[in-house]
Amino acid sequence: MSGGISPDILKEIEAAQADSRGGRGLPPIHKWQPDKIVELDMRIHRDGRWDYQGSPIGRKRMVKLFSTVLRRDDDGEYYLVTPPEKLHIQVDDAPFVAVAMDVKGTGKTQVLVFTTNVGDITAAGPDAPLRMEIDPTTQEPAPYVLVRDRLEALINRAVFYDLVELGVEEEVDGVKRFGVWSGGTFFPFADASDVHAS
Numbered sequence: 001m002s003g004g005i006s007p008d009i010l011k012e013i014e015a016a017q018a019d020s021r022g023g024r025g026l027p028p029i030h031k032w033q034p035d036k037i038v039e040l041d042m043r044i045h046r047d048g049r050w051d052y053q054g055s056p057i058g059r060k061r062m063v064k065l066f067s068t069v070l071r072r073d074d075d076g077e078y079y080l081v082t083p084p085e086k087l088h089i090q091v092d093d094a095p096f097v098a099v100a101m102d103v104k105g106t107g108k109t110q111v112l113v114f115t116t117n118v119g120d121i122t123a124a125g126p127d128a129p130l131r132m133e134i135d136p137t138t139q140e141p142a143p144y145v146l147v148r149d150r151l152e153a154l155i156n157r158a159v160f161y162d163l164v165e166l167g168v169e170e171e172v173d174g175v176k177r178f179g180v181w182s183g184g185t186f187f188p189f190a191d192a193s194d195v196h197a198s
Contacts, residue, residue, distance in 0.1 A: 010156070014065065029071050029081040036085040042066075043090040044078075046154065048097035048117040067118040070095055079178040093145055094151035096120065101162055112163070112182040114145050114153065122147045125183020132189045142190070164189075 043051045050066065051055040057063055071081045078095060079086040096116040104111045111123045122128045124145050133142045143155040143163065157161065166180050167189065177188035 026068050026148075032081050032083050033083045034081070034083060037079075038085055038087050039087050040080065040087040042080075042087070044092065044095050048099075048154075064118050066173055067096070067120070070151060071178065081163065090139050093142075094152040094154040096192040097160055098145055098153040098155040101155075101159045103166065108184070108186075109183045110166075110181055112166075112180065114155070114159070116147060116153045120147050120153075122153070123183060124185075126185050128183075129185070130180070130182065130187040143189070 042051045045051070050063045057066075066080055067076060069080050069082060069157075070078060072078050072095075073086075078089050078091045080089060081087075096118060098114040099117050100115040102113040102115075102155065104113060114122050114124065116122070122145060124130050130145050133144070134140070135142065141160070143160050144152045145155060146153045147153050167178050168181070169176050169178055170188070171177070171187050172186070172188055177186075178190050179186055179188035182186075
């Protein structure tokens with residue numbers, strides 16, 4: 001089923017966002033289970049740009065608004081969720097991009113706090129893990145951090161370089177691994193031998 005963003009839907013999203021914690025929190029989209037699914041010609045690019053019907057969504061406020069009702073369901077697909085319907089959208093990679101990192105503390109007690117392109121803030125730790133994917137063709141690393149629920153942020157290149165500068169070696173299951181500490185958890189990126197060989 002094809003559809004567009006109707007003024008009524010925009011009003012519903014805005015009302016839900018405004019009602020949550022005085023407009024500062026997120027709507028309770030985990031409670032909404034609409035049966036109606038609409039295909040929406042919207043796409044989130046790998047670099048964090050949002051398009052609607054092939055044209056960039058230039059208004060940051062609109063992108064931020066949409067991001068507050070974004071959900072990834074059990075089918076692995078992404079939806080903008082409202083009480084009456086789910087709007088299915090395309091996401092090239094992760095829906096968000098981590099564009100800044102703040103380091104609080106040092107060593108094993110440090111906490112890495114990331115800010116995304118839509119203003120979300122997440123502190124890496126047991127509930128918001130960091131993970132690394134390696135492209136099998138190019139061998140390029142792609143680091144991610146969990147923002148909320150099943151929504152991740154791809155860590156951009158500049159922030160990733162800062163992250164690597166904080167890297168240390170730790171023994172994990174008898175193997176020396178290179179990674180970072182945050183929130184009392186060690187997140188390995190690679191075997192230490194791979195780092196020294198590169």
